[in-house]
Amino acid sequence: MGTGNETGVEALNSLIASKEQELARLKKQLVEAEGADKRASEQAQETPWRWPLKAEEYDRYGRQIILPGFGTDGQLRLRASRVLLVGAGGLGCPAAAYLAGAGIGRIGIVDGDVVEASNLHRQIAHSTSRVGVFKAESLIAHLRDLNPLVQYTAYTTHLTPQNAEEIVSQYDLVLDCTDHPTSRYLISDTCVLLEKPLVSASALRTDGQLIVLNAPVGSQGSMKGGPCYRCVFPVPPPAESLTSCGEGGVLGPAVGTMGVLQAGEAIKVLLKGKGWLESEVEDVRPSLMLFSSPLLGGVSMRTVRMRGRRKDCFACGEGSKLSLASLKDGSTDYVAFCGGKGGATVNVLEPNERISAKQYADRRTKDEHLLLDVREAEHFSVASIDGAVNVPFSRIHTAAGEKERPSWLPPTLPTDAPIYVVCRVGNDSQVVTRRLKDIGMDEGGKRVIVDIKGGMRAWKNEVDETLPFT
Structure with a gap:
């Protein structure tokens, strides 16, 4: 019996000895690893990063940086830009995704609606799990997963004459991704007053249209700037002729196409930079792009040359009385101007x-x-x-x-x-x-x-x- 116990003790002592040797070896490796990290850190401090973009930005944006005419300067310009999207629906989802993917520095999303199941066939940044969530927050959740390097701001409210100045003034460029005529005129008027370029798009059924407005930016009353929305559409369509997506339907790829095109036009405007002044551009007449993808028939896309600023334009023309003060105090009644139908319920009966x-x-x-x-x-x-x-x-x-x-x-x-x-x-x-x-x-x-x-x-x-x- 004694011999057996001694044998067991010897075995345990032998095992402890081997473990102590292994522990000593691991401690030695740890010291060497810590020394290597310290030397690498000291070397990094001695040789600072000397490139204008971060390493992860070169990895992420490399395929667009190498585009002719884009380059590192173009990427730096996008990173310094601030873009506001009004509307987080069928237009806003693809537009925001491509702008975030491109590396815009800050993206703001304005939308007071919540995600509904009927949105999901075309508003592709939202998901079934986020039904009931504010669209602005849902879209930003999607964008953060796509590109965490961008700064995002959600405005879970509708743009109104009272909050438009405060919100829009923080951004360099605005995208109108709404589907209400009242919103379109309000957004355009605000961009004129704050001298912001505007990319406006719309889609219904299988058709869409796109136009870049107030670009190049011109001061109110100057005929050298680009036209505003009122220049192109001085009178809104009759309220009874308006058809929403809920009434007329919409094909998801059609509205998605217009959102993608919006992002493309926005990037082009931003790449021109703040140096794109009215004095540098002789012809400021925009083109209205018309897109159609009928269920029975081929896809068509054409552009229509539009006129420049109107001298008698209510917003940007000579002698315009529109001001930020009149915007806030309600002097400009957008609902009444659009015939009482701009997302609000029609009331024509007693x-x-x-x-x-x-x-x-x-x-x-x-x-x-x-x-x-x-x-x-x-x-x-x-x-x-x-x-x-x-x-x-x-x-x-x-x-x-x-x-x-x-x-x-x-x-x-x-x-x-x-x-x-x-x-x-x-x-x-x-x-x-x-x-x-x-x-x-x-x-x-x-x-x-x-x-x-x-x-x-x-x-x-x-x-x-x-x-x-x-």
């Missing part, structure tokens, strides 16, 4: 000329009537209320000049039968209801003509929750 979806559901089986669904045929084909007659708003708008019984009304409609009008969310239906009354279809008040408040969205919420809503 409360007694409208009924709720629930009220219509209670009435619909009690009398003979016409339910006029004025959504476009594609919306109507997805889902409709039983018995509805579809007459698209576009057809009604085309026949706006008819002063008597409209040709689009069903010929078998009894003289005194009530007419109920429904659309997608309750805007177009008001316009149609008002038009029917204006041409006397209500027989001096004898015939009931009302619209359904909230349209098919309200019908889904109040009556039939199984209704597909697009």
Whole structure:
């Protein structure tokens, strides 16, 4: 027994000895490694980095730095630039991604909306996991993962006349990535007053357009600067003719193409630098680029030469009274200027000329009537209320000049039968209801003509929750 114990002790002593030798060897390696690190650090201090960009920037941006005419100077110019995008949707997502990828120094994102599932087919920087998150914050989360070297600022609000100066003044260039006419005029006016170039784009259905405005930058009243949005579109389209993506639809690649092109134009403007003054450019007439990618047909892209600044332009022309003060105090009413439709709900009827979806559901089986669904045929084909007659708003708008019984009304409609009008969310239906009354279809008040408040969205919420809503 004693011999066995002694053998076990000897084995343990032998193992401890070997471990001590291994530990001594590791300590020696550690000392050598620490010495090497110290020598490398001292050497780095003796030989400072002598290149204008960081090593990681050469790795990241090398493929664009070697472009003819770009070079290190171009990359430094982008790094020193500050770009604001108003809108984090179908245009803003690809535009911001390519600007971040290019190495813009600071990117600001203005958007007060939150991510919805219906956004995801075209607003590709957002994700299913971020539904319900502010779009500005969601987009920046995507951009940080793409390029952490850029500084990002989120503004989870809509741009307004009251906050426009404070936000826009911090940036060198603005991209209009919105889809509301009120926003477009506000953004352009602010850029004129603060002397900022503007890259504006829009997209609907399968078409898009792009234009660079206020570039080169010219002072207010100078005819040497580039035209502003009001120079190109001095009068907004009629409110009833406006169609949103929700009403008219949009093809994801079409709006994505316009966003990518916006980023390209923005980079070109920034590369020209602050030295791109009005005195250096003789011809400041921009080109309006028109893009079309119809579902049935080939892709087309063409440019239309536009005129320069208008002397009588409300914003940038000679004698303009527009100012930052008048912007803030509400003197310039953008909603009224655009006919009351710029993302806001249309209100052209009195409360007694409208009924709720629930009220219509209670009435619909009690009398003979016409339910006029004025959504476009594609919306109507997805889902409709039983018995509805579809007459698209576009057809009604085309026949706006008819002063008597409209040709689009069903010929078998009894003289005194009530007419109920429904659309997608309750805007177009008001316009149609008002038009029917204006041409006397209500027989001096004898015939009931009302619209359904909230349209098919309200019908889904109040009556039939199984209704597909697009």
